[in-house]
Amino acid sequence: MKRVTCSCRATLASALRVAKNFHLSDGQPPSIDMVKRHLILSIVIGLAFPVIGLPNAKAEKAGKPEKTQDEAEEDDGYSQISIFAKAVQLLRQDYVDGNKTSYHDLINAAMKGMLSSLDPHSQYMDPNDFRDMQDDTRSRFNGLGIEVSMKNGLPTVVTPMEDTPAARAGILSGDQILKINGTSTERMELQDAINLLRGAPGQKVTLTLLRPATKEIKEFNLERAEIKVQSVKGAKLLDPELTGSFKIGYIRLIQFNEPTADELSKALDDLEKKGMQALILDLRNNPGGLLNSAVDVCAQFVPPNTKVVSTQGRVASQQREYSTSGLAKERPNFPMAVLVNEGSASGAEIVSGALKDLNRAIVVGETTFGKGSVQNVMQLPDGSALRFTTAKYYTPGKKTIHGNGVTPNIRVPMSVEQERSLFAMRSEENLKPDDEKNLIKTKDSQMLRAIDALKGVMIYAQQNASKTQGAKK
DSSP states (O other): OOOOOOOHHHHHHHHHHHHHTOOOTTSOOOOHHHHHHHHHHHHHHHHHHHHHTOOOHHHHHTTSOOOOHHHHHHTOHHHHHHHHHHHHHHHHHHOSOGGGOOHHHHHHHHHHHHHHTTOTTOEEEOHHHHHHHHHHHTTEEEEOOEEEEEETTEEEEEEEOTTSHHHHHTOOTTOEEEEETTEEOTTOOHHHHHHHHOOOTTOEEEEEEEETTTTEEEEEEEEOEEEEOOSEEEEEEOOHHHHTTSOEEEEEEOOBOTTHHHHHHHHHHHHHHTTOOEEEEEOTTOOOBOHHHHHHHHTTTSOTTOEEEEEEESSGGGOEEEEOOTTOOOOOOOOEEEEEOTTOOTHHHHHHHHHHHTTSOEEEESOOOOOOEEEEEEEOTTSOEEEEEEEEEEOTTOOBOTTTOOOOSEEOOOOHHHHHHHHHHHTSTTOOHHHHHHHHHHHOHHHHHHHHHHHHHHHHHHHHHHHHHHHHO
């Protein structure tokens, strides 16, 4: 925690200056009770400055250019908080609907606006929202199963999670949410939209979506459910009809949460026992999740102590490099392809970007979503929390992910209809092996291209090995 040099006398003096600015709207002298309320509010605000880290004047000057007088006056903390405190008091005093002007409601609304004005990924979470976020990382929550982010002023689907009401209904990555139960989402805060999407299992919700790729406006009637995200799915050797004489494994990661790396390790162990020679890692429609989980997933495929992602922010503490554990299990260096699309975001972009830059895998599909910023979550004393952007992610090759995404080595676009059919059918329970094989052959051009790429790599390796052996003889 930063050390703050601020005496009680200075704080009280500043608080008194704040209180001095207040007067009643009718020009009458304020009552004793009013003065007390103003003084108490002002002192609380003054004392709050050390808690939130008011800069030490000496620290401000160190290593920074001098501010002009206008800039200094505009950025003076006490005077700006004085204006804010006066606005709060005027609302409490004169706003027509008194039951909307409690300190709690006004300050909460101010914090929501403050965080949302910074960028689409920063937000204020009340205690309930914060608990919901913690549930997300533990792979359980109630709702529709869509990851959303703000884009062009509207809540936008990053990805519909597999085996959820949204995926089964045919909602796609990039769909923009225009209305939720008839309520327009224009100018709606992201967290407010998320709260409307969530609810008790069995409750119905109607979404009006714009699909930018086709300019269609579609309405979906969905039923909320308990979402239990199984982070690793579909681990198997692909059908020989698709892979020929080679044993190509396949694993799909749904998102990056606490158990993901352990579940992936078990799946890889099983495939290696079956003689796997190459692997396709499917990160399509993976919205990301926990940074540590993404780093641990990379550790399954690259040597120990390998840098896989770095962050850069305003302050020195945000300049960090993340490397795989020195204790990570080393595996055979089998050929590998990673599937990505527009629904691959955050942690999925960290993994695909690292494996691409480190020449560990061929990336196949479409350019990813481009959500590569670091959000820190800081809990407040009342159980609420602030989530705010502190840095941006960079791949090992120093490429920024945010706003750019990860570009595949082999670009294989899919039409909206292909994508809808593929992911809707893939979400069906108990899909038979023959049906899945036919689905890949008829709908999944990205998977077919990845299989061909891996077969080419292995054929080339075999030929090289034969030449080497022949030369030795």
